[in-house]
Amino acid sequence: MTIFDMTLVELAARAAMALVGLGLVGVAWRLLTGPSAADRVIATDMLGLLAIAIAALTAVLAIHAAFLDIAFAIALFGFLGAVAFAGLLEGAAERRPEVD
Amino acid sequence: MSALLDILAAAFLLAGGVVIALAALGVARFPDPFTRMHAATKAGVVGCGLILIGTAFSLGTPGGWLTALAAVAFLVATTPIASHLLGRAAYVAGAPISPATISDALAGVLDRKLFDIDPARRPRDRRPAPPTPAPEEAPMTAVPIRDPARAGAQHQTTALRRLVCWLAGAGAQQEASAVAIALARDTGARLTGLSLLDSDAGQPRGAVPIGGTHWAQWLASSRRTRMRQAAAHAFAEFQDLARDAGVPAEARHDEGGLATLPTQVAAADLVIVPAGIDASGMAAPPAEELAAQVARARLVPVLRVGRRPATVRRVAILAGASPDCGRLAHGLIHGGLWATARVTVIPIGEQSERAAELARAQVDLLQAHGRTVELGDPLGADHSPAAAAAALRRYDAVVMATLSSGSGWFGAVRTDLHETAAETVALVLLP
Numbered sequence: 001m002t003i004f005d006m007t008l009v010e011l012a013a014r015a016a017m018a019l020v021g022l023g024l025v026g027v028a029w030r031l032l033t034g035p036s037a038a039d040r041v042i043a044t045d046m047l048g049l050l051a052i053a054i055a056a057l058t059a060v061l062a063i064h065a066a067f068l069d070i071a072f073a074i075a076l077f078g079f080l081g082a083v084a085f086a087g088l089l090e091g092a093a094e095r096r097p098e099v100d
Numbered sequence: 101m102s103a104l105l106d107i108l109a110a111a112f113l114l115a116g117g118v119v120i121a122l123a124a125l126g127v128a129r130f131p132d133p134f135t136r137m138h139a140a141t142k143a144g145v146v147g148c149g150l151i152l153i154g155t156a157f158s159l160g161t162p163g164g165w166l167t168a169l170a171a172v173a174f175l176v177a178t179t180p181i182a183s184h185l186l187g188r189a190a191y192v193a194g195a196p197i198s199p200a201t202i203s204d205a206l207a208g209v210l211d212r213k214l215f216d217i218d219p220a221r222r223p224r225d226r227r228p229a230p231p232t233p234a235p236e237e238a239p240m241t242a243v244p245i246r247d248p249a250r251a252g253a254q255h256q257t258t259a260l261r262r263l264v265c266w267l268a269g270a271g272a273q274q275e276a277s278a279v280a281i282a283l284a285r286d287t288g289a290r291l292t293g294l295s296l297l298d299s300d301a302g303q304p305r306g307a308v309p310i311g312g313t314h315w316a317q318w319l320a321s322s323r324r325t326r327m328r329q330a331a332a333h334a335f336a337e338f339q340d341l342a343r344d345a346g347v348p349a350e351a352r353h354d355e356g357g358l359a360t361l362p363t364q365v366a367a368a369d370l371v372i373v374p375a376g377i378d379a380s381g382m383a384a385p386p387a388e389e390l391a392a393q394v395a396r397a398r399l400v401p402v403l404r405v406g407r408r409p410a411t412v413r414r415v416a417i418l419a420g421a422s423p424d425c426g427r428l429a430h431g432l433i434h435g436g437l438w439a440t441a442r443v444t445v446i447p448i449g450e451q452s453e454r455a456a457e458l459a460r461a462q463v464d465l466l467q468a469h470g471r472t473v474e475l476g477d478p479l480g481a482d483h484s485p486a487a488a489a490a491a492l493r494r495y496d497a498v499v500m501a502t503l504s505s506g507s508g509w510f511g512a513v514r515t516d517l518h519e520t521a522a523e524t525v526a527l528v529l530l531p
Contacts, residue, residue, distance in 0.1 A: 009158045012110035016117025016151060023124025030128045030136070038133040038190030045186065046127050046140040052148045052171070053120050056155040060113065065164045068155060072171040075148075079174075082182035089189035 013060040020053050041085040048078030105157055112154030120147030132198040133190045141183035145175050199295065199332035199353050202325065207355065260289040260436045264368040264400075266390065267295040267338055267351065269330025271377035276405040277338045279527070280372040284347045287436070293338045293351035294364055295331040296379075297324070327381050358393065365400050370435060375406040375522070386519045392503040395530035401435050404503070407526040412496040415441045416476070418521060419462055420448045421455040424501035429462035431531020432499050433469050441497070446476040448517055479517060488517055489524045497527035 006014070027050060031043035052071045059067035123146075126139025149172045156168035192210055265280035267273070277293075284291035335351055342349035354360060358379050365371050373391040378384035386392060391404035415438050419425045432443070443466055447459040459475060466473040479488055492498065498521050522528050 008106050008110045009113070012113040012154075013158070016113045016120075016154075019117035019121040023121045026124040026128030036133060036190075036193075036195045038186070038193060038195040039136060041186060041190075042133055042137045042140050043127060045137075045182065046124065046144055049140070049144040049148050050120065050124065052175075053116065053151045056148075056151045056168070057113070059164075060109075060155050060158045063159070065159055065161060065167065068152075068159070068164055068167045068171075071152065071155075072167050072174075075171045075174050075178075079178040079182050083185055086182070086185035086189040089186075089193045 109157035116150030133195040260287045262368045264371045266373045267334040268381045269334035270381040271374040273374045275408040276374035291349040386503040402530040404528040409496040409526045416495040416498045417445045418500040419459045443473045444476040447478040488520045492524045498525040499529045
């Protein structure tokens with residue numbers, strides 16, 4: 001199947017998927033290198049948003065609305081994850097002794 | 101109608117993909133956690149929303165529209181809350197703030213930890229320090245070493261464990277960074293770069309004429325911006341140099357000004373300060389220099405770097421009659437610097453029996469620690485600056501009690517021997 005056989009929507013979805021994949025590399029790099037714990041949490045949050053985009057694009061490519069439900073579910077739980085991580089960071093800061 | 105919907109769907113999907121890629125680029129490339137979060141949340145939500153709407157257009161079913169719109173609504177409603185919580189947590193946890201930041205509205209509002217890198221990280225193993233070169237043959241020592249048994253035993257021990265390098269981005273910053281990194285490499289000491297800005301620097305104090313307040317504040321804010329840019333430049337340069345030299349180094353930025361100096365340098369054996377600048381990075385006379393200010397706090401020895409000598413072979417101690425001069429030799433020995441250099445004790449100022457005795461006592465102490473030491477010709481108060489500079493030019497480093505003894509009326513007459521030495525010699529140690 002060549003690029004000319006695709007419909008316009010499929011072409012756009014594949015291009016968007018490539019762009020999201022490119023972004024995934026950058027965010028993963030940030031997640032691995034840090035340097036602070038806050039950077040990693042923010043990168044994790046951003047990974048959730050990228051996952052929503054990937055799920056939605058998969059729904060377009062597979063022409064199946066079930067994948068859209070997955071996107072919705074990730075949107076719901078990503079928020080909870082971010083809140084939990086924020087609590088963890090703040091709690092860790094309060095528990096750490098003053099010696100440093 | 102269907103073709104129009106297809107075009108709309110494709111446009112939304114592509115736009116969403118582009119925006120999300122830019123958001124990811126921001127997360128990867130922005131300088132501190134707060135700017136990264138700004139990219140992740142704002143641009144990320146817009147990109148996701150566009151892709152979800154494009155998906156709804158492409159599917160075209162009522163169920164698809166309902167799910168997509170619900171997801172977008174939920175994202176728009178929750179992401180601001182999540183990012184607010186994350187930002188607050190990052191601030192409290194002490195995530196580094198980029199030095200280019202203009203103002204910190206939360207300073208003093210939220211309790212903030214010191215710069216703290218990911219606690220899961222461990223410092224790399226330090227390479228063993230290279231063996232110190234054997235002391236070169238001195239052609240002449242004015243006073244022979246009386247205790248040869250102890251002469252060779254002192255070179256293994258060095259007292260340097262923690263170094264702090266001041267990063268101001270002005271004056272002799274590059275040389276200071278290079279000297280600090282070379283020192284950390286040779287001794288295996290842990291090196292910390294510190295930029296300590298005063299966020300109140302240049303604020304108008306007292307009465308300002310009508311209409312002048314605006315310009316005074318504008319001037320202060322642009323000056324702070326310049327200080328931050330200089331510090332950011334020095335940060336980058338410092339980290340590059342450390343990486344090139346293979347020295348593990350961390351850097352810290354604080355805006356508390358010199359008031360927070362005790363907490364910042366308390367855990368250091370030596371602070372390395374670039375010459376010629378004051379606390380806000382402006383050119384300053386020796387009496388008001390940053391090195392003099394830090395030394396006056398008497399917290400920690402200060403090494404003021406004017407130039408970078410290849411090696412330190414000859415060290416001069418300027419011993420006057422003032423009480424502070426009595427601990428110069430002690431400071432040199434316990435600072436652990438220049439163990440193999442040849443030391444010359446130079447009596448200065450008004451010649452008296454007491455000053456001569458003090459100089460001889462310091463020669464004696466250095467000898468007892470196995471240093472190559474000699475008693476130099478005295479430099480009197482009547483020396484002209486040119487003659488003093490000529491006499492001091494052959495030394496790589498000088499140890500003295502103060503950067504300026506403040507002679508002359510209000511410092512108007514600049515023939516102070518300490519200032520001449522500070523200008524002539526590359527390294528100045530203020531123990």
